[in-house]
Amino acid sequence: MSAPELFDTHAHLHFPDFADDLPAVLARARAAGVSRLLTIGADVETSAAAVALAAREANVWAAVGIHPHDAGEADDGALAEIERLATAPRVVAVGEIGLDFFRNLSPRDAQERTLRHLLDLARRVGKPALIHCRDAHEETLAILGEARVGEVGGIMHCFSGDVTIARRCLDLGLTISLAGPVTYPNARALPDVARFVPADRLVVETDCPYLPPQGHRGQRNEPAYLPLTAARVAELRGEPLATLGPRMSDNARRLLRVA
Numbered sequence: 148m149s150a151p152e153l154f155d156t157h158a159h160l161h162f163p164d165f166a167d168d169l170p171a172v173l174a175r176a177r178a179a180g181v182s183r184l185l186t187i188g189a190d191v192e193t194s195a196a197a198v199a200l201a202a203r204e205a206n207v208w209a210a211v212g213i214h215p216h217d218a219g220e221a222d223d224g225a226l227a228e229i230e231r232l233a234t235a236p237r238v239v240a241v242g243e244i245g246l247d248f249f250r251n252l253s254p255r256d257a258q259e260r261t262l263r264h265l266l267d268l269a270r271r272v273g274k275p276a277l278i279h280c281r282d283a284h285e286e287t288l289a290i291l292g293e294a295r296v297g298e299v300g301g302i303m304h305c306f307s308g309d310v311t312i313a314r315r316c317l318d319l320g321l322t323i324s325l326a327g328p329v330t331y332p333n334a335r336a337l338p339d340v341a342r343f344v345p346a347d348r349l350v351v352e353t354d355c356p357y358l359p360p361q362g363h364r365g366q367r368n369e370p371a372y373l374p375l376t377a378a379r380v381a382e383l384r385g386e387p388l389a390t391l392g393p394r395m396s397d398n399a400r401r402l403l404r405v406a
Contacts, residue, residue, distance in 0.1 A: 150180025151392030153377055154399040155370045156324055157243075157277065157304050157352035160186040160207065161196035164356035164367055173204065176370035182206060183396065183405065184370055187243050187277060189214035191228045201237040208405055210240040210277050218261035219253035226264055233272045239403040241269040242277025243304065246290075249282040259290065266294040269301075275402055276301035278321070284312050291319050300402050305354050309336035310343045317348055322402055324350045327358040327368065330379045341383040346391065350399045351377045 155176070165172055176184065186201060187210045188194025194211035201209035211232040213221045233241055244265045246258050253261075269276040278301055280287040291301075297320020305326040306313065313323055323344045329337040341349075351373060353359075359368035360375040374388075377395065381388040400406070 150178070150374060151377065151388050152396050153181045153351065153373050153392050154183040154185075154396040155181050155353050155355075155373050156185050156302060156350045156399045157326070158184050158186050158355045158370055159189070159193070159357075160184065160355070161193060161200045162356060172369050172371070176373075177206070179371040179374050180392070181370045181373050183208070183400070185210060185239065185399075185403065188212055188232075189243055190217040190220070191225050194229060194232050198232055198235045198238060208237050208239045208403065209235070210242045211238055212242040212244040212265055212277065213261055214243050215245050215247040215258040215262070215279060216250065216252040218258040221257065221261040221264075226261075229265065230268055233268060233274065238274070239405055240275050240277050241265055241272070242302075243279050244276060245279030246283035246287045247279060247281045248286070259286065262287075262290055263294065266290070266296060269299050270294070273299060275299050278303050279305070281307060284308055288312075288315055288319065291321070296320060302350060302402070304352065305358065306337070306340060308340070310339050313340045313343055317344070322348050322350055322398060324352045325376065325380055326352050326354045327360040327372075327376055329383075330361040330376055332361070338383050341380045346386075346394055347398060349380070350395050351380060
């Protein structure tokens with residue numbers, strides 16, 4: 148049976164973890180049916196690297212942003228550079244942006260200020276937002292609501308909430324992305340979320356090199372493992388992967404406006 152067509156909506160292919168073997172990583176992704184990939188910036192340096200990689204690779208697009216961990220360094224110069232990068236031809240989204248009150252590597256006020264600024268940028272450039280949220284659902288959803296994020300759309304990346312939170316994200320106009328943790332035996336609420344989200348509002352991702360699916364934990368994650376996550380989501384929903392995989396890919400292509 149041929150591999151399903153899949154879109155990895157959140158990867159960090161330009162990170163040093165892939166510096167030694169990126170061509171082989173991309174070849175394995177294609178062989179596994181992962182035909183499109185979005186590589187995501189987390190600060191000015193990695194956003195610029197994402198743009199450069201997408202310019203070189205036909206099936207890779209880029210997103211630019213400042214991760215909440217790096218929000219403390221998001222001065223006017225950094226924000227201006229992200230704004231410049233956001234207009235590059237193969238940049239299709241603003242992200243990774245959001246709030247992380249689990250690790251709190253940047254002050255909360257800096258995280259919230261940076262998130263608001265970059266949501267405004269997403270609106271001005273007309274590109275969807277890619278949202279990181281950890282232990283900060285109430286605050287994140289409040290800011291997303293104020294920013295009317297549904298008008299540009301967005302993805303709640305590596306969704307970690309329950310069905311109640313998922314419903315609120317959907318009400319805001321967001322798409323839900325599931326990653327490797329949905330495959331873990333202790334996935335808690337994620338199986339219910341996988342069953343709950345409408346098929347036209349669901350995508351999958353690796354978040355590579357992080358969060359490998361069950362069977363590869365402790366290893367570097369890579370896009371070729373995305374079918375394991377997609378297969379688990381399909382199993383939970385009682386749908387064939389051959390149907391759900393292309394449907395999720397179409398969702399990503401529509402939201403990100405890529406061919």
